Amino acid sequence: MLQLFTRHTRLSLVLCLGLAGVVATPPLQEAGFVAGTSVAMADDDDDGGDDDGGSRGSGSYGRRGGGDGDRDLIRRANPSFRWPWQRAKREPARRAPVRRQVEIPSRAPNEIVAIGLDEASITSLEQDGYVVDSRTGIALTGDEMVRLIVPRGMTLDAARQAVAARSTSASVDFNHYYQPQSLVSPPCVDCRLMRDMIGWPAAGEESTGTCAALPRIGLVDTAINASHSAFADGRLEVLRLDDAERPQSGEQHGTAVAALLVGGAGSRVPGLLPASELVAVDAFQRFRKTADIANVFDLVRALDLLLGRDIRVINLSLSGPPNLLLEKAVQAAIEKDAILVAAAGNKGPNAQPAYPAAYPGVIAVTAVDSARKPYRRAVRGEHIDIAAPGVGVWTAASVSGVRQKSGTSFAAPFVTAATAVLLAARPDLTLPELEAELAKSAEDIGTPGKDAIYGWGLLNVRALCSQ
Numbered sequence: 001m002l003q004l005f006t007r008h009t010r011l012s013l014v015l016c017l018g019l020a021g022v023v024a025t026p027p028l029q030e031a032g033f034v035a036g037t038s039v040a041m042a043d044d045d046d047d048g049g050d051d052d053g054g055s056r057g058s059g060s061y062g063r064r065g066g067g068d069g070d071r072d073l074i075r076r077a078n079p080s081f082r083w084p085w086q087r088a089k090r091e092p093a094r095r096a097p098v099r100r101q102v103e104i105p106s107r108a109p110n111e112i113v114a115i116g117l118d119e120a121s122i123t124s125l126e127q128d129g130y131v132v133d134s135r136t137g138i139a140l141t142g143d144e145m146v147r148l149i150v151p152r153g154m155t156l157d158a159a160r161q162a163v164a165a166r167s168t169s170a171s172v173d174f175n176h177y178y179q180p181q182s183l184v185s186p187p188c189v190d191c192r193l194m195r196d197m198i199g200w201p202a203a204g205e206e207s208t209g210t211c212a213a214l215p216r217i218g219l220v221d222t223a224i225n226a227s228h229s230a231f232a233d234g235r236l237e238v239l240r241l242d243d244a245e246r247p248q249s250g251e252q253h254g255t256a257v258a259a260l261l262v263g264g265a266g267s268r269v270p271g272l273l274p275a276s277e278l279v280a281v282d283a284f285q286r287f288r289k290t291a292d293i294a295n296v297f298d299l300v301r302a303l304d305l306l307l308g309r310d311i312r313v314i315n316l317s318l319s320g321p322p323n324l325l326l327e328k329a330v331q332a333a334i335e336k337d338a339i340l341v342a343a344a345g346n347k348g349p350n351a352q353p354a355y356p357a358a359y360p361g362v363i364a365v366t367a368v369d370s371a372r373k374p375y376r377r378a379v380r381g382e383h384i385d386i387a388a389p390g391v392g393v394w395t396a397a398s399v400s401g402v403r404q405k406s407g408t409s410f411a412a413p414f415v416t417a418a419t420a421v422l423l424a425a426r427p428d429l430t431l432p433e434l435e436a437e438l439a440k441s442a443e444d445i446g447t448p449g450k451d452a453i454y455g456w457g458l459l460n461v462r463a464l465c466s467q
Contacts, residue, residue, distance in 0.1 A: 102290045106321055108175040110150050112159050113297050115325050116143045116170035124166060130159075134297070140304040140332045145325070147175065147297050171324040177293040178320030180222060180253040180284075181343040182407035194389035197370065198414060199462030200272060214273055214424045217261060217416060218306040218314035219280040220299065222254035222292045230255075230263040230396045235277040239305065241298055249284035249292045252398040256405050257317050259396035260413045269396050272417035281305055294318065300329045312338055313423065315416040316362075317409035319345035319354035319379075327359055334361040339423070339431060341365060341416040343408035345379035349453075358383045361431060363419070363438070366455065367391060367411035372445050374453050378408055384455040386438055387445070388414035418461050 112130075115138060126132060129151030138145050150159040156174060164172040195201075224238050236258060262278045263271035283302040284292040294302075299318075306314055314333075319342070333340060344366040345354030357364035357379075364383050367375035367390020374380075375391050390411030397403045415438070422437055423429060429437070439450070442457035450456050 102288050104177065104179065104287060104291055104293060106174075106177060107156070108177070108295055110156070111175040111295075111297075112148045112150055112156070112163050112172065113145065113175045113325055114148070114163055114167075114170050114172040115141055115145045115300070115328055117146055117163070117167050117172075121166040121170070122146060125163060128162070129154075130163075136301065138300060138304045138329070140300075140307050140329055140336070145297065145300060171328045173296070173324040175295045175297055176321050176323045176326075177287075177295055178299060178318045179291065179293055180407075181317055181319050181346045181409040182253055182256070182405055194370065194393055195272065195414075197372075197389050198459045200414075200417075214276045214420050215313055215427075216277045216279060216309075216311050217273070217420055218309075218311035219254075219258060219261070219278060220283050220294075220302045220306070220314065220316055220318065221257055221280060222249040222284040223251045223282045224254040224258050224280055225251045225396075225398055228255055228259065228396055228398075228400065230259040230267045230269050230271075233264040233266065234262045234271070234274060236262060237277070237279045238282060239280065240282045241301055241305075247286035247289075249282055249286055250398065253292065253317070253409065254280065254282065254284075255398050256395045257315065257409060257413055260393065260410060261315065261417060263396060268402050269394060272413065273420060276420060279306065279309060279311055296320075296323045296326050300325055303329050303333055307333055307336060307338060313416060313420050314338060314340050315412055316340060316342040316356055317412045319343055319347075319357060319408075322355045322358070326356060330356050330359050330362060334431065337431070339363070339419050339434060341412050341419060343412045344384055346375075346377040346407050346409075347379055348377055349374075349380045351379050353381045353383055354379050363415060363435065364455070365390075365408060365412040365415045366453070367406070367408045368445075368454070368458060372458060375406065375408065375411075380452045382452055384452060385435070385450075386415055386442055386456050386459055387411070387454040388459045414459055418459060421461065 111133065117125075122132065122135075125148065131149040133147045133149050135144055135146040137143075148159075148163065150156060154162075160172055160174065164170065223240070224236070226236055226238055258278055258280055259267075259269045259271060261271050262274055262276050263269045265271075265274040281302040283298040284294045285298075287293045303314070330340060340356065340361070341363045342357035342365065343354075344357050344364050345351065347354060356362050358381065364385045366378045366380070366384050366387045368387045369375065369391035370389070374387070378390075388411040390408055391406045392404045393406065393410040394402060395405055395410065418438065419434060422434055438459070439456040441460045441462075442455075443460045444454075444457040446454040446457065
C-alpha cells in the first residue's frame with residue numbers, strides 16, 4: 001500500500017511539474033529565459049522519435065519503476081519541457097550569403113573608338129578585319145565618331161596603334177569605362193540638410209535677390225526615377241541614348257543627384273535649385289547586374305546632346321581614366337562656353353587623378369564631412385579646385401523616400417548649383433572669371449591658398465546672389 005501511495009505521489013508531482021512547464025515556458029520563452037526553445041521546437045519534435053527509439057532499444061530501462069512512462073506523459077503535455085540534465089539541441093547558426101564583388105574592367109574588351117577618321121581610313125580598316133559597330137556625327141567637335149570591333153587575335157594595344165596610324169589628325173583610344181562616385185552612408189543620426197554648412201538659403205528662399213532667372217542645368221548620370229515624389233513639382237527631363245539593347249542602368253545614383261539639384265521645395269529632400277529646369281542624359285548601363293558603367297563612346301554622345309540644347313552648366317558626378325576622345329569633347333565643350341563641374345573621384349587620397357575632373361578647365365570638386373574634414377576616399381591632387389559637403393548628404397532614394405549618401409558625386413551638385421546662381425546674376429561671366437569668383441568666396445580651410453586637399457577651400461554661397 002505504501003509503495004502504491006509513493007508511486008501515485010511521485011506521478012502527481014511529475015504531472016504538476018509538467019503542467020507548470022506548459023504554463024511557464026511561453027512567458028519565459030518570450031522573455032528570453034528559455035534558451036533555444038524558439039528555434040529548437042522542430043528539433044525537439046524530431047528528437048521525440050529518437051528518444052522513443054532509445055527507450056525501446058533498452059528493455060531494462062523501461063522496466064525500472066515506470067520512469068519511461070512518466071517521461072512520455074510529460075512530453076505529451078509539453079513537448080518543449082526538458083529535465084535539468086537534458087541539453088537542448090541548437091540549430092547551427094546560418095551565415096549570411098556573401099556577395100562577391102564584381103571586378104569592373106577599365107575598358108571594353110574588344111573595342112576601339114575614334115573621332116576624326118576619314119572614310120578612306122575606315123574602309124581600309126574594314127578590309128583589315130575591323131568591324132564598324134557604330135558611327136555617329138558629333139556636332140560638338142564637327143567630326144564623326146566611330147566604334148570599331150578589333151580583329152580576332154589582335155591585342156587592343158596593337159589595334160589602337162594600327163588605327164591611329166591611319167590618320168594622324170584623328171583621336172583614337174580604348175572605349176574606357178566610367179563609374180558614378182558614391183557610397184551608401186550608414187543610417188543617419190543627424191538628418192539635417194547640409195546646405196546650411198555653406199550658407200545656402202533655406203528651402204523656399206532660393207529665388208531671393210538677383211537669382212530669379214536661373215539657367216537650365218545639364219546632368220550626365222544613370223537612370224532617374226522621374227516619378228519619385230521629390231520631382232512632383234519640378235521640371236525634369238530625362239533622355240536616354242537610343243541603344244535599346246543596352247541593359248537599363250540603376251536609378252539609385254541619378255535619382256539622388258537629380259533630387260539634390262532640383263528636388264521640390266516642399267518635398268522631404270528640397271533641392272538646391274527647385275525652380276530650375278534639369279535636363280538629364282542616362283549614359284550608363286548595368287554591368288553584370290551589380291554596377292553601373294558608362295563607356296566613353298556614350299559619354300561623348302551625352303555631352304554632344306546637352307550642348308546641342310544650349311545647356312551651359314553640366315554636372316558630371318562620374319570618373320574614370322584619361323581618354324583622348326573624352327578630352328577632345330571636354331575641350332570642345334569648354335570652347336563653347338560650357339561650365340563642366342565634375343566629381344574628383346573616390347579612389348582614395350593616394351590614387352591617380354580621375355577624369356574628366358582632372359582635365360584643364362573642368363571644375364574638380366572634392367568632398368568634406370560636416371566637421372569640414374576631407375572625405376577619406378576622395379582623390380587629391382593639384383587639380384582639385386573646391387570642396388563641398390559630400391558625406392552623409394540627405395537626398396532621395398531610388399524608389400521612394402530618402403537616405404544619406406556619401407561621395408564626391410554628391411559634393412559636385414553644390415558647386416553646380418552655385419555656378420548656375422553666378423551665371424544667373426552675371427550671364428557674361430567667362431570660365432576664368434567664374435572660377436575666380438568661386439575662389440574668392442571660398443572659405444580657406446586647409447593650407448593657406450589653393451592646396452591638393454581642399455583646392456581653394458570650402459564652397460561659400462552666402463554672398464553669391466548679391467554679387
